[in-house]
Amino acid sequence: xxxxxxxxxxLAALALVLYPIVWLVSASLTPxxxxxxxxxxxxxxxxxxxxxxxxxxxxxxxxxWTFLGNSTIVASGAVVGNVVSCxxxxxxxxxxxxxxxxxxxxxxxxxxxxxxxxxxxxxxVVFQRLEMIDTFVPLILPKLLATDAFFVFLMVQFMxxxxxxxxxxxxxxxxxxxxxxRYVVLPLSRPALVTTAIFTFIWTWNDFFSQLIYLSSTExxxxxMGLRLFIDQTSSSSYGPMFAMSVLxxxxxxxxxxxxxxxxxxxxxxxxxxx
Amino acid sequence: MPYLFLAPWxxxxxxxxxxxxxxxxxxxxxxYDLFNEPRWVGLDNYAxxxxxxxxxxxxxxxxxxxxxxxxxxxLLLALSVALLLNSLRGKxxxxxxxxxxxxxxxxxxxxxxxxxxxxxxxxxxTPDTALVTIVLLSAWQFGAPMVIFLAGLQQxxxxxxxxxxxxxxxxxxxxxxxxxxMLSPVLFFNLVLETIHAFQAFTQAFVVSGGRGGPxxxxxFYTLYLYERGFTEFRMGYASAMAWVLLVAIALITAxxxxxxxxxxxxGDER
Numbered sequence: 001x002x003x004x005x006x007x008x009x010x011l012a013a014l015a016l017v018l019y020p021i022v023w024l025v026s027a028s029l030t031p032x033x034x035x036x037x038x039x040x041x042x043x044x045x046x047x048x049x050x051x052x053x054x055x056x057x058x059x060x061x062x063x064x065w066t067f068l069g070n071s072t073i074v075a076s077g078a079v080v081g082n083v084v085s086c087x088x089x090x091x092x093x094x095x096x097x098x099x100x101x102x103x104x105x106x107x108x109x110x111x112x113x114x115x116x117x118x119x120x121x122x123x124x125v126v127f128q129r130l131e132m133i134d135t136f137v138p139l140i141l142p143k144l145l146a147t148d149a150f151f152v153f154l155m156v157q158f159m160x161x162x163x164x165x166x167x168x169x170x171x172x173x174x175x176x177x178x179x180x181x182r183y184v185v186l187p188l189s190r191p192a193l194v195t196t197a198i199f200t201f202i203w204t205w206n207d208f209f210s211q212l213i214y215l216s217s218t219e220x221x222x223x224x225m226g227l228r229l230f231i232d233q234t235s236s237s238s239y240g241p242m243f244a245m246s247v248l249x250x251x252x253x254x255x256x257x258x259x260x261x262x263x264x265x266x267x268x269x270x271x272x273x274x275x
Numbered sequence: 276m277p278y279l280f281l282a283p284w285x286x287x288x289x290x291x292x293x294x295x296x297x298x299x300x301x302x303x304x305x306x307y308d309l310f311n312e313p314r315w316v317g318l319d320n321y322a323x324x325x326x327x328x329x330x331x332x333x334x335x336x337x338x339x340x341x342x343x344x345x346x347x348x349x350l351l352l353a354l355s356v357a358l359l360l361n362s363l364r365g366k367x368x369x370x371x372x373x374x375x376x377x378x379x380x381x382x383x384x385x386x387x388x389x390x391x392x393x394x395x396x397x398x399x400x401t402p403d404t405a406l407v408t409i410v411l412l413s414a415w416q417f418g419a420p421m422v423i424f425l426a427g428l429q430q431x432x433x434x435x436x437x438x439x440x441x442x443x444x445x446x447x448x449x450x451x452x453x454x455x456x457m458l459s460p461v462l463f464f465n466l467v468l469e470t471i472h473a474f475q476a477f478t479q480a481f482v483v484s485g486g487r488g489g490p491x492x493x494x495x496f497y498t499l500y501l502y503e504r505g506f507t508e509f510r511m512g513y514a515s516a517m518a519w520v521l522l523v524a525i526a527l528i529t530a531x532x533x534x535x536x537x538x539x540x541x542x543g544d545e546r
Contacts, residue, residue: 006362010371013356017378017415024390039393089284098277108284111292115475115525117501117518121302121511122295125309145287152284177276206384208478209498213506224385231389231485239393246386253380261373268376268419269426272464 024250028052028243035239054241055248059229060218064245067226071205074139074222078204079197081143082151086196087189089146090155091181095167105156108149116209124213138214143200151196154271158192159185195267198260202253223249303516308509320516331517333492334500341406341496342473345413350465353417357424358454372425376418388412388482399483402493409494412479420465427461428454456541463540467532474525477502497521 023042027035028051030044058064092098093105127138146152162185170180186193208224215225227249230242257264278285303320305313324331356375360368381387391412398404435453444452455462480488480496488495488503497517505514 003363006359007367010359010363010367013359014371014374017375020387020390020394020415021377021381023394024387027390027393039396085283085287088280088282092277092280096277096280101277104281104285104288107288111288113471113525113529114292114296115471115518115521117475117498118299118522119292119295120299120518121505121515122298123291124506125298125511126295128309142287142291144283145291146284147287147291149284177280181280202380203383206380206478208385208481209502212481213502227385227389228482228486231482242389243393246389249386250381250384253384257373257377257380261376264380265373265376265422268422272423272468 024243025247027239028247030240032237032240048240051240051244052248055244057241059226059241059245060221062218062221062226064226064248066219067221067223070136070220071222071224074136074211075201075204077136077140078143079200081140082146082148082200083193083197085144085146086148086151087155087186087193088181089152090159091177091185093152094156094159095180095185096177108152111147111149112153120213127214133214134216134220135214136220139204139210148200151200154196154267155189155192157271158189162188191263194260195263198256198263199267202256205252299515299518302512303519305512306510307512307515309511310509313512316512320513321520323513324516324520330492330495331500334488334495334497337406337488337493337495338474338476338497341410341413341476342470345410345476346466346469346473348410348414349417349469350420350462352414353420353465354424354458354462356417357421357428358450360421360425361428372422376422379416379418382412382416383478385478385482388479391479392483400490402491405484405490405493409476409479409483412483413473413476420469423465424458424461427458431457459540460542463532463536467529470528470532471525474521474528 019042026042026044027039029047029049030041031046031048031050034041034044034046056064058067089108093101093108123138123142124133127133132138142148166184166188167180170184175183206224208228211222211225212228215221218229221229223245227242227245230238230245302313304315304317306316306319307313360371360375363371391408392399395408395411398408431454435457436449439449439453475498476496477498480494480499481502484490484494484499488499498521501514501517501521504510504517
């Protein structure tokens with residue numbers, strides 16, 4: 001009896017929590033006139049895909065596919081960058097002995113908490129001098145240099161758990177640190193690498209602040225920047241394409257969530273990822 | 276050899292963190308518009324922030340209000356749902372845990388913030404309630420701290436509850452005397468993390484307020500104002516001073532939280 005009550009309470013809470021998502025999908029399929037008449041109705045009387053046709057045409061003179069392509073480039077670059085650079089640093093911190101290991105790792109942990117704003121302006125100035133504003137370089141380069149120190153921490157935690165005997169065995173077989181990293185530690189660290197890749201993808205896909213600062217021409221816009229073009233428009237005529245593009249922007253995250261939910265939830269539970 | 280592996284990270288730590296921090300500290304004492312050389316003005320930027328910029332003080336007020344409401348709201352929701360889910364077992368728990376976590380992934384996006392703006396359209400247009408909608412949007416993303424709470428709840432030894440039950444303790448008594456003290460390290464972790472993040476909130480405020488912190492500056496978040504000064508007016512020295520004040524404020528508040536933790540955070544038997 002009590003379990004049934006708890007279950008029902010959970011269902012009710014879930015309905016409330018999912019309401020905004022369901023509303024968005026429903027709104028993206030509702031004809032604009034009906035939306036304007038009643039913005040909060042959940043089930044449209046009539047269904048239209050006009051919104052999606054409008055969304056695919058894009059905004060600001062660029063098609064949706066341009067935004068999608070740009071977002072994909074930026075997110076893939078960030079994933080590759082984070083996985084490679086963070087695993088290299090983590091290997092050094094977790095498996096190699098060197099004098100500055102302690103202080104450097106402590107410094108890496110501190111940078112996790114650092115607000116990006118204190119480094120933002122000089123970084124912008126440097127990229128501006130290098131004429132790299134309005135390119136993807138400022139969005140991807142920091143990932144290649146392991147500035148998301150959180151993932152270094154995550155991988156160090158994981159790599160420390162890999163038995164040391166494996167290093168010894170590899171050494172006897174003639175493996176130096178590079179081959180030990182490549183053929184022993186990296187394959188065994190797969191769960192940590194996958195967690196890093198998924199979170200990097202989702203965060204970069206959603207990221208807005210750095211894209212807002214570094215991307216200026218519409219042809220270089222990512223999906224969040226394409227959506228931004230709708231922010232200034234207050235006319236309700238753009239509601240259809242705006243909501244449809246919003247739904248499209250969330251589809252990859254939804255798919256990643258469905259495919260990797262166990263990894264995601266376990267990653268949050270064990271490391272306190274902000275999610 | 277270790278430095279070969281560390282090279283990318285070291286390059287980033289020096290070139291993209293330490294050096295820019297030093298430079299932004301320097302810029303905060305200058306007048307700098309990106310195109311002319313920085314001009315040394317001493318403490319002028321800081322003096323202006325606190326003495327001669329009402330919008331800045333407004334943005335501090337908005338941000339503190341936001342942090343003060345959104346962090347407790349989110350943590351309370353996260354804890355309640357975690358307690359609820361903890362009484363479920365097996366597949367049911369796993370399903371609800373994943374489902375409640377989903378908003379944490381979606382809520383950070385521009386797409387969802389646009390939906391939020393439309394759902395709460397009348398609130399968004401009113402200065403008194405605009406900030407409430409952003410607090411709600413933040414609280415809605417309670418999934419990540421909820422998952423962490425739930426993992427913490429499952430670490431609490433069951434025999435503690437059994438012993439309490441033998442002593443005749445009810446649900447509330449067990450919550451107050453066992454669950455909350457045992458969970459306090461997790462609560463502290465979530466509190467520190469969420470507070471630091473809340474101070475830097477940007478995207479939701481930008482989208483919901485149409486990029487300007489309106490209506491009537493009621494959602495002018497600190498970061499939004501920093502963006503406006505630094506990247507639309509190109510007053511980079513002024514924005515650097517704002518960034519450093521933010522850093523110091525976050526560091527101080529974190530230090531205070533750590534200070535108070537010794538009175539309410541219970542770390543098993545070691546302390």
